[in-house]
Amino acid sequence: MKTCLKQALVTTVLIMLGTAPAWSADNSIIVQSTTSTANSGLYDYLLPMVRKDTGITINVVAVGTGQAIKNAQNCDGDVLLVHAKSAEQKFVGEGYGVARHDVMYNDFVFVGPPADPAGIAGGKSALAALKRIAGNKSKFMSRADNSGTHKKEMALWKQAATDPTQGSGSWYLETGSGMGATLNAAVGSGAYTMTDRATWISFKNKQDYRIQVEGDDLLFNQYGIIMVNPDKCSQVRRDAAQAFIDWVLSKKGQAAIAAYQLDGLQLFFPNAN
Amino acid sequence: MQDFSAAFGLAFSLIIGADADLIEIIALSLRVSISAVLLSGLIGFPLGALIAVTRFPGRQVAAVLLNALMGLPPVVVGLLVYMAISRAGPLGWMNLLYSPAAMIIAQTILVTPIIAALTRQVVEDMHKEYDEQFRSLCIAPHRVIAALIWDSRYSLLTVTLAGFGRAIAEVGAVIIVGGNIDHLTRVMTTAIALETSKGDLALALALGIILLILALSVNAAVYGLRSSARRLAYA
Numbered sequence: 001m002k003t004c005l006k007q008a009l010v011t012t013v014l015i016m017l018g019t020a021p022a023w024s025a026d027n028s029i030i031v032q033s034t035t036s037t038a039n040s041g042l043y044d045y046l047l048p049m050v051r052k053d054t055g056i057t058i059n060v061v062a063v064g065t066g067q068a069i070k071n072a073q074n075c076d077g078d079v080l081l082v083h084a085k086s087a088e089q090k091f092v093g094e095g096y097g098v099a100r101h102d103v104m105y106n107d108f109v110f111v112g113p114p115a116d117p118a119g120i121a122g123g124k125s126a127l128a129a130l131k132r133i134a135g136n137k138s139k140f141m142s143r144a145d146n147s148g149t150h151k152k153e154m155a156l157w158k159q160a161a162t163d164p165t166q167g168s169g170s171w172y173l174e175t176g177s178g179m180g181a182t183l184n185a186a187v188g189s190g191a192y193t194m195t196d197r198a199t200w201i202s203f204k205n206k207q208d209y210r211i212q213v214e215g216d217d218l219l220f221n222q223y224g225i226i227m228v229n230p231d232k233c234s235q236v237r238r239d240a241a242q243a244f245i246d247w248v249l250s251k252k253g254q255a256a257i258a259a260y261q262l263d264g265l266q267l268f269f270p271n272a273n
Numbered sequence: 274m275q276d277f278s279a280a281f282g283l284a285f286s287l288i289i290g291a292d293a294d295l296i297e298i299i300a301l302s303l304r305v306s307i308s309a310v311l312l313s314g315l316i317g318f319p320l321g322a323l324i325a326v327t328r329f330p331g332r333q334v335a336a337v338l339l340n341a342l343m344g345l346p347p348v349v350v351g352l353l354v355y356m357a358i359s360r361a362g363p364l365g366w367m368n369l370l371y372s373p374a375a376m377i378i379a380q381t382i383l384v385t386p387i388i389a390a391l392t393r394q395v396v397e398d399m400h401k402e403y404d405e406q407f408r409s410l411c412i413a414p415h416r417v418i419a420a421l422i423w424d425s426r427y428s429l430l431t432v433t434l435a436g437f438g439r440a441i442a443e444v445g446a447v448i449i450v451g452g453n454i455d456h457l458t459r460v461m462t463t464a465i466a467l468e469t470s471k472g473d474l475a476l477a478l479a480l481g482i483i484l485l486i487l488a489l490s491v492n493a494a495v496y497g498l499r500s501s502a503r504r505l506a507y508a
Contacts, residue, residue: 030371030452035470039467039470039471044455059371059452059454059457060454060455061371061452061453061454062453071359073361074359074360074361074362075359075360075361075365076359076360076361076370076371178470179470180469180470180471180472181469181470183472184469184470184472184474202471203471203472204471204472204473204474205472205473205474206472233360235360235368
């Protein structure tokens with residue numbers, strides 16, 4: 001019995017020793033980022049290039065922008081790449097981040113069922129579409145997870161002078177989930193929703209859903225990159241983080257972002273200055 | 274729904290093709306969950322047996338508490354472990370977040386109550402049979418516990434499998450403390466969650482089928498091991 005226990009203990013310790021923590025590997029950094037950039041395959045395409053050019057391994061944690069910022073505030077990351085400009089500026093302003101740089105943009109779109117109960121298809125105005133959906137009490141799925149997309153959606157409701165939360169649980173459905181889960185829920189229940197274009201193009205469970213409202217300037221979606229402040233978080237790998245940020249903002253990095261396509265469509269448009 | 278048949282076809286071709294990424298994910302799933310179950314056994318068997326055999330005030334409370342902890346929500350355990358090992362947390366200096374070790378810790382917390390609670394019941398039942406004998410022979414408590422654990426080893430194997438089932442199937446804890454990082458902390462369940470969020474339901478279901486086959490193989494292997502051990506024991 002005793003030797004049996006001892007063996008189990010030794011085996012366990014050996015197995016655990018074999019599991020090196022993410023941080024211990026030299027030249028690897030953690031990037032706190034959004035589901036839209038990860039799910040669209042952008043990182044799968046970019047990161048091998050980064051590794052080849054800089055020798056740095058990038059470990060991406062893909063969560064909603066709100067959670068990504070919270071994680072970075074806890075020092076659980078070296079770089080933040082998200083899409084909620086005012087929250088990012090607040091992050092830097094409070095000293096959690098070093099500086100914020102524009103990286104790229106795309107846009108948000110409204111998707112819905114072909115039956116289009118609120119009659120928004122073909123419209124160019126996001127605010128008009130929201131008003132019609134609310135007026136008609138048509139089902140609308142909201143992320144409701146404090147993500148970049150959710151913050152944008154709430155800002156649009158405010159501009160439309162409409163409070164959708166009064167219909168919460170009846171026609172305004174708050175999933176509290178990621179973009180993919182919310183799209184699955186919308187498609188499964190015949191609801192409208194707002195999504196970033198990259199996630200929509202790469203999403204594989206579209207069924208008969210299509211884009212119904214697009215092209216409004218209000219639907220602009222800017223991504224920014226920030227180094228987590230090494231003065232606040234001593235474990236931040238400053239050199240590796242800076243090298244990654246420099247690469248993304250470089251001519252080569254920007255050209256690589258522009259060249260990334262899915263189904264013949266460009267997903268992100270570089271705009272570093 | 275054509276997704277069902279597509280999923281079976283996809284699962285089959287993934288297994289046949291021995292996809293390198295898939296093997297890496299399966300290997301990590303097994304490494305994390307088996308480590309967690311071994312650690313849980315080291316803690317849970319003696320703890321469960323101790324509560325079964327000894328008499329102390331609050332023993333029944335402890336038993337009820339253990340039983341209740343079997344229902345620990347994985348996402349809550351994930352959150353607690355995250356808060357503890359985050360760089361801003363009390364154990365941040367250990368640099369464990371987003372590593373397989375963090376996932377092992379979280380699953381150990383999930384599985385230990387299951388193993389301890391079920392062990393307590395198994396050992397208590399056996400203890401009722403042998404209690405008088407042990408007492409008449411004046412056997413020290415730690416020897417009683419060791420003997421009872423050894424005698425219930427076949428039941429405890431099933432207990433271990435229950436713990437393994439919980440560990441290999443949970444997603445809530447490992448996705449928070451592991452981060453679902455490609456080639457580092459991605460396991461079967463987090464990969465399934467990811468493919469679902471990408472809307473690739475056929476691939477997600479295919480991975481689910483492979484996970485089931487994996488669990489089946491582990492259970493079959495343990496069953497085979499147990500049968501041959503029994504044959505040896507009674508030969």
